[in-house]
Amino acid sequence: MRRAGLALLLLLGPALAQAATTAAFDRAGGGARAAALGGHSVVLPDDDHALGSSPGRLVFAERSASAQYDRVDPDLELWRGRLGAVMPLGQDLTEPLQTSHVSRAAVGLALDVTSLTLIEGSGYREAAVSLGGGFAPFNILGLGLVGRYEHASSDVTEISASAWGVDFGAAVELTDHLAAAVAIRNALGRASFEEGDDEDRPAELTVGLAAGHHKWWQAEVDWVIRNNVTSALSAGAEAHVVPGMVDLRAGIAREQDPVSSRFVGTAGAGFEFARVHLDYAFRADPDGTLDAQHQLALTARF
């Protein structure tokens, strides 16, 4: 019990930190599908995008590889790209009639790139390499850990930074149609700009609960805590319009900062052709200066 308490303290320590945390390398994970479901989904990811949002879900992911492009803000030429893959390992723990698929272990790898143009026309880029693994002690529980190295550079020679981060996660299938997950992004990590201060990463704790594996729909609600206060509450639903072929998604998130809050609406669609998924998400955040964002992800499951 004492060991468990110590572990929890270590996990939540960075989240409780109040000092200035770096603003670099801060991006939402989870892919286009998660973005369409409110942007904070940690229970419903079932492919390699779990590497970026919910390490505990890695053991529930099918073998897959994906490519993603986010058009965030054309005024700033701000875009993001991602390549990722996940590979289940070991024994298949899925029980007969179990609605989800679970492996004894899984490993994943991803490359994230962010690019934007600075005020005087110089380019600024961030790149991250993530490597993670998951483990299922039994068929309804997944534990995961992701390590990440990140680097930023610019055409302006004196802008350069490097960072590392570690994410933790756990996911559990509560019933055939009810699941939960918790993810701590940047539970550990530091970032430093050249000639700048060494700074903490902004730790983010997300707790999610989802109803899934229904024939016509799935839905999830999420609670995000950052710097010891609620930073977002989100909810999203997915309708299987043509089961196995076409999904329509919508979500809403209440994003909060220390002095204000705003609602961000999301929507999207998913298409599946012969185990190839095409997911699209649209995110409107006019109060957060990002009027319209488009995300497109292509995932192959094999």
Added chain:
Amino acid sequence: MLGFGTMSRSFLIALLALAFLAAASTGPTGAAVIGTHAVPSAFSPNGDGVRDSTMILWTLTDSAACLVVRVVPSGTTLPPVRRFYLGERPAGVDTLVWNGTDSTGVLLPDRTYNFFVEQLPASCNKDSILSQGQTAVLLDTAVPPAPTIAHGDTSVTRSQFKVQGVAAFADTVALFRDGARFDTTFTAPPGDAAAAYSFDVVLTEGDNRFSVQSWDRAGNVSPQSLDVNVFYLNAPDISGVSAVPATFSPNGDGRADSTRMRLTLDVPTTRLVVEARRGTAPTPGLPDQTEPVAVLYDGPAPAGAQFYTWDGTDSLGTTAADGEYVLVAQAESLLAGGTPVQGTRRSYARVVLDTAPPPPPFISPPPPARSLSSQVTLNVTVSESDSLRIFRDGFLLRTDQVDVTLGPSVSAHPFPLHIGTNLVTLQAIDLAGNLSVVGGPYTVVYETPVGFHAPERFGKGDVFGVNLQSPATSIVIELFTLRGTPVRQLTATGNTTHFELPWDLKDVAGNLVGDGPYMARLLVGYANGTGQETKAAIVVVK
């Protein structure tokens, strides 16, 4: 009913009897003697007119039918040496004067006597004392001996002096100066055989004759002591020694080419010697190991402030080597008898002779070749300097103070720019006034191109610049993280085409933001109600 009436009457009678008794008890026999004391408590009935009698005072709370005062030697069981029958006395303060005699008029011997003020019944039966007050009085006719002064005739060279000695059995001592009463003090312990006294006096030049006389508590006055003469000779003292500038450079450049020693003499001296010596002032108690370099003055000097200049040359007129020196002043002293003796006490002022110019200053990192802000901050490295001259286009802009360090030190200096090419040059000055060679030049071009501008690597002190083709009335810059979280809003108003909005790198809650990229949304408002929106991004590195 009848029985009850009989009982009531008996009860009423009893109550009346009690009231009568109570009224009787508050008559003359109810008075009390309080507050008995004597003034003075010690007296000397010797006919000298000083404290020849004492007065006993007491207060009666009510009139007394018979009051008797007994005088009994203290600490004995002897019968009273004097008894005063005062008879009936009214309420209030009452007194009795005693001249120290018994009932036959004979003066009683010196000692302490107790006074008992006794209230007796109307019969004056002394065995029935109703109330009593008591006080003690010292009868003392013994004259204290003449006080002594601890020293005989003496000569001193300091004006502060202490007259002290013993005034046996006295409480008060008076000091007489040149025959006139000058001061009074108490002795400690008072009345003791070793009662001591002390007077702090300021002597006048020449003879100061002191004598003392003492009093005891009973007012007996001692004989006055014989005069003791204290001769005060004011020998010259040097004070207020300094050298300005403490560091100088005798190189003929017109800046701190000499140093000047300042000192103050309290009286004239027949000989004052001022020297420049190489080395440092000795620690008190240790020998002076400085080496003579030049004599700046040797001769008589008047009282008051004196100034002696050293131009850095030795006795041969050659400029002395760089290093530490002391300017030393020594005034001839006089013995109390007026015999001159060579001065032994030296007063030192440290000076540093430095003719080496400091290293040239430089800016690191160099200032930006191009600035969109009307001001840049120069991070200047200087060594062995105390001030920095900053030139723009060859003209002195200003002189800034810098921390004096032997090694290189970096300090930030704001530098205002004019539109176009700005030529920055620097020159360091050390404490001795030596000028370094000119550092630089560095070139900064200040531009105000139309648009939204800022340093892409945005740090403390940086500003957002907004240059417009037509005048605007309001400028708002909203700052966000790349995830769209609002961070801060900066505003400016006016009616101009050029705005500069500084950001102190704090968020709306007043906390410093983290390093990293931020988005800035610029909202320009014009007088005709139209607006314009622009987005940009910067990277904060604190």
